[in-house]
Amino acid sequence: MPAVADESEILAAERAHLAESRAALRRMREHAESLSADTAADLVSRQFLESLLQQRVEALADRPGTPLFFGRMDRDGESGPDLPAVMYVGRRHVHDGDEGRPLVLDWRAPVSRAFYQAGPADPMGWRLRRRFGFQAGELTAFEDEPLDGGDPHKNDPHKNDPHKSDPHKSDRGTSRILTEEIERPRTGPMRDIVATIQPEQDAIVRAALGATVCVQGAPGTGKTAVGLHRAAYLLFTHRERLSRSGVLIVGPNRAFLAYISAVLPALGEVRVEQATIDDLLGAPLGEEPAPVSAAKGDARLADVLRRALWQHVRKPEEGLxxxxxxxRYRLADHEVREIAAGLRGTTRYGAGRAAFAQRLAHRILVQMEQRGEAPDDRVQDQVARSRPVRQVLDAVWPKVTAEQVLHRLLSDAEFLRRAAKGVLDEDEQAAIRWAKAPRSHRSVRWTAADRALLDELNGLIERTASLGHLVVDEAQDLSAMQLRALGRRCGTGSATVLGDLAQGTTAWSARSWTEVLAHLGQDGEVTELSLGFRVPGTVLDYAARLLPHVAPGLERPRSLRPGAGALDVRRVPDVVSAAAGAAREALARPGSVGLIVPDADTGAHAAALAAAGLAAEVLGPESDGTARLLVVPAALAKGLEYDHVIVAEPAAIAAAEARGLARLYVVLTRAVTSLTVLHRDDLPVELAS
Structure with missing residues (x-):
C-alpha cells in the first residue's frame, strides 16, 4: 500500500500547483479587467487601447475543461539565470502576481522547446519529463520519463518504488498518457495538440518567421494542427510585427474553418482571421465544366492577362x-508616344496611368520655365488634372476595371488571339472563350476560376496588400491562378503551406509541391510527414490501397496505432437503412460520429436517421458541425475528423467526379477510432485489391 500513498502524495502536490496556477490566472485576468483606457490622449488612442485590453482579457480566460498545464521538466541542481529547476509547460504563461514567480510557462517560450525536443540522446540540460493526464480539467495521472539515461527519481525519497517509476507506460513503450490524449473521444470543433506535439512537428511549428514551410502530410499526421500551432507560435514570438501586418488562415470551405475555429482561441490567440479562397476572391456566381475551370486555372493565363491589360494602352493619334x-503649350504626338512607351509595362497599370498624366504635365512645366515663368508643384497638379491632359490620358491610357478586361478577353475572339499569341493554341483559346458572351461585364455570372483571373488583373492594376504570414491548408486543391492570388497576399511575408497530394480532388489539383511554392512566389523546403497519430493502422492500410492510383510518388503512410478491430467492411442489401443502424451502434460508444455519404444521397440518409429517431445535423455551409451525429456530404469531408466514421457506398463516391478515387481516399481517412464501410454495389477494383 505505501506505493499508492506515494503516488497519491505526488498527485496531491501537482493538483495543489494546478489550483495555485488557476488562482493566479484569475488574478491576472481581474487585473487586466481593472485597467482603463481613459488615460489615452484622444478618442482614437482610447479605442485602440480598449481593443488591446479586451484582447488581453480574452486571452487570459480560464477554460475549466482544459488543463492549464500538461507537462513538467526537472533539472539537476539549482536553477540558473536562464533555466529554472522545475518548469511547468502549458497553454499560456501564468505568474504569481505578488512575486512575479512563473507558475506555468507558455509552450511557445524558447525554454519550453525542451519539453518537445529533449531525449536521452540530447537531454538539453534536463533530467526528467513528466506528462499529466486530465479528465474534464482535473489532473488524474502522471507519467515520468528519464532524459539523462538515469533513474528519473534519484532525487526523490521514493526512488525505490517500482510502481511509481513507471506506472503508466503502454505495452508499446510509448507514453500511455500521450496515446490516451490522442485517442480521447471528441465532439465538436478540433482541439489543440500542444500536449501531444511530436519532435518532427515541433521543428515545423518553431520554424523562423522568414521561412516558408511546406508540409506534405499523410492523413492523421496532424499537418493542420501543426500549421495552426505555427501561427500561434509566430504570433507569440513576433507579436508586435504580426499585429500590424496580420496573420490569415485559408481553408478549403466554411465547414472546415468552423471545425478548426476553437484551436487558436484555446491557445490565447483570439484575433486571427480565417477565410476560404472564395471569401478572399469573391463568391462564384456561376458554374462551368471542370475542363474549362482547369484551363482557366493554368499559370499561363497570367501572361495572357498581362498582355490583355496592356493592350488597352494605345498610340496617340494627336498631340497635347x-x-x-x-x-499655349504643345507636345507633339511623338512626344506623347515617347512618354507612354517609357512607362508601359514598367509599373502597375493604375500607377502608370497616374504617372503618365504627371509626366505630360511636367513637360508642359518645362516649357513654362523656358518662357521665364516659375511654376511650382501645384501648377503641375493643375495641369495634370486639366481637361486637355485628361482627354489625352483617356485616349492613350484609359481607365479600365478587371471586369471590363476579362469580359472583353473571354468574349472577343480577336482580342483573345492577340493576347494569347504564342501562349495558348487555338484549341486552348476556344476552351476558355465564351460560346455566348454576356452583353456586358455587369451581367456576367463569374465562376470560381474567373474570380482568380479577376484578382490577377486587379493585382496588375493596383498593388495588393501583403500579410505578415499566411497559412494555407489543403493547398493541393488550389489552381495555379488561385495560388498566385494568395502569393500576392504574402508577397512581403512568409507562408505555411499544408496539404496532401494524394487528397487532391479538384480539376486543377497540384502534382508537385515545387510547383505550388513557385506559384505562391515563395522559396521553401518541403517536409513530409508520413507517420500518423490519429488514424488507426488498419484503417490507414485499407485506404492506402488507393494510393498507387492517386499519388504513386508518395511514401506509404504509417500509423503509430495498430487499430486492431477498427475496420469493418460490410456488404448490405440496403445501404441507407444499414447506415442508420450503424449510426445507432456508433452512438452507443463515446465520441463523435460522421456518416459520410455521396453528395446526391445526403437527403435520403438524413431522412432515414430522422425516421429512426436519431438526432443528426447535415453538415453544410451554415452548420456549425457541433452535433454528435453528422451527415457529411463527401465533398465536405476534407480536413475533418470523427471518432467513428460510417462510409456509405464507396463506389458512388468514387464515380461522382473525375478525381473520385482521391475523394474516396479522403473519406476513408477521417476516422480516429473506427471505420465502418457499407456497400451494396461492388467496391472500386482499386480498393478491393
Whole structure:
C-alpha cells in the first residue's frame, strides 16, 4: 500500500500547483479587467487601447475543461539565470502576481522547446519529463520519463518504488498518457495538440518567421494542427510585427474553418482571421465544366492577362495642347508616344496611368520655365488634372476595371488571339472563350476560376496588400491562378503551406509541391510527414490501397496505432437503412460520429436517421458541425475528423467526379477510432485489391 500513498502524495502536490496556477490566472485576468483606457490622449488612442485590453482579457480566460498545464521538466541542481529547476509547460504563461514567480510557462517560450525536443540522446540540460493526464480539467495521472539515461527519481525519497517509476507506460513503450490524449473521444470543433506535439512537428511549428514551410502530410499526421500551432507560435514570438501586418488562415470551405475555429482561441490567440479562397476572391456566381475551370486555372493565363491589360494602352493619334491664360503649350504626338512607351509595362497599370498624366504635365512645366515663368508643384497638379491632359490620358491610357478586361478577353475572339499569341493554341483559346458572351461585364455570372483571373488583373492594376504570414491548408486543391492570388497576399511575408497530394480532388489539383511554392512566389523546403497519430493502422492500410492510383510518388503512410478491430467492411442489401443502424451502434460508444455519404444521397440518409429517431445535423455551409451525429456530404469531408466514421457506398463516391478515387481516399481517412464501410454495389477494383 505505501506505493499508492506515494503516488497519491505526488498527485496531491501537482493538483495543489494546478489550483495555485488557476488562482493566479484569475488574478491576472481581474487585473487586466481593472485597467482603463481613459488615460489615452484622444478618442482614437482610447479605442485602440480598449481593443488591446479586451484582447488581453480574452486571452487570459480560464477554460475549466482544459488543463492549464500538461507537462513538467526537472533539472539537476539549482536553477540558473536562464533555466529554472522545475518548469511547468502549458497553454499560456501564468505568474504569481505578488512575486512575479512563473507558475506555468507558455509552450511557445524558447525554454519550453525542451519539453518537445529533449531525449536521452540530447537531454538539453534536463533530467526528467513528466506528462499529466486530465479528465474534464482535473489532473488524474502522471507519467515520468528519464532524459539523462538515469533513474528519473534519484532525487526523490521514493526512488525505490517500482510502481511509481513507471506506472503508466503502454505495452508499446510509448507514453500511455500521450496515446490516451490522442485517442480521447471528441465532439465538436478540433482541439489543440500542444500536449501531444511530436519532435518532427515541433521543428515545423518553431520554424523562423522568414521561412516558408511546406508540409506534405499523410492523413492523421496532424499537418493542420501543426500549421495552426505555427501561427500561434509566430504570433507569440513576433507579436508586435504580426499585429500590424496580420496573420490569415485559408481553408478549403466554411465547414472546415468552423471545425478548426476553437484551436487558436484555446491557445490565447483570439484575433486571427480565417477565410476560404472564395471569401478572399469573391463568391462564384456561376458554374462551368471542370475542363474549362482547369484551363482557366493554368499559370499561363497570367501572361495572357498581362498582355490583355496592356493592350488597352494605345498610340496617340494627336498631340497635347494646354492653354494657360494667353499662352499655349504643345507636345507633339511623338512626344506623347515617347512618354507612354517609357512607362508601359514598367509599373502597375493604375500607377502608370497616374504617372503618365504627371509626366505630360511636367513637360508642359518645362516649357513654362523656358518662357521665364516659375511654376511650382501645384501648377503641375493643375495641369495634370486639366481637361486637355485628361482627354489625352483617356485616349492613350484609359481607365479600365478587371471586369471590363476579362469580359472583353473571354468574349472577343480577336482580342483573345492577340493576347494569347504564342501562349495558348487555338484549341486552348476556344476552351476558355465564351460560346455566348454576356452583353456586358455587369451581367456576367463569374465562376470560381474567373474570380482568380479577376484578382490577377486587379493585382496588375493596383498593388495588393501583403500579410505578415499566411497559412494555407489543403493547398493541393488550389489552381495555379488561385495560388498566385494568395502569393500576392504574402508577397512581403512568409507562408505555411499544408496539404496532401494524394487528397487532391479538384480539376486543377497540384502534382508537385515545387510547383505550388513557385506559384505562391515563395522559396521553401518541403517536409513530409508520413507517420500518423490519429488514424488507426488498419484503417490507414485499407485506404492506402488507393494510393498507387492517386499519388504513386508518395511514401506509404504509417500509423503509430495498430487499430486492431477498427475496420469493418460490410456488404448490405440496403445501404441507407444499414447506415442508420450503424449510426445507432456508433452512438452507443463515446465520441463523435460522421456518416459520410455521396453528395446526391445526403437527403435520403438524413431522412432515414430522422425516421429512426436519431438526432443528426447535415453538415453544410451554415452548420456549425457541433452535433454528435453528422451527415457529411463527401465533398465536405476534407480536413475533418470523427471518432467513428460510417462510409456509405464507396463506389458512388468514387464515380461522382473525375478525381473520385482521391475523394474516396479522403473519406476513408477521417476516422480516429473506427471505420465502418457499407456497400451494396461492388467496391472500386482499386480498393478491393
Amino acid at each position: 495642347v494646354v492653354t494657360r491664360g494667353s499662352a
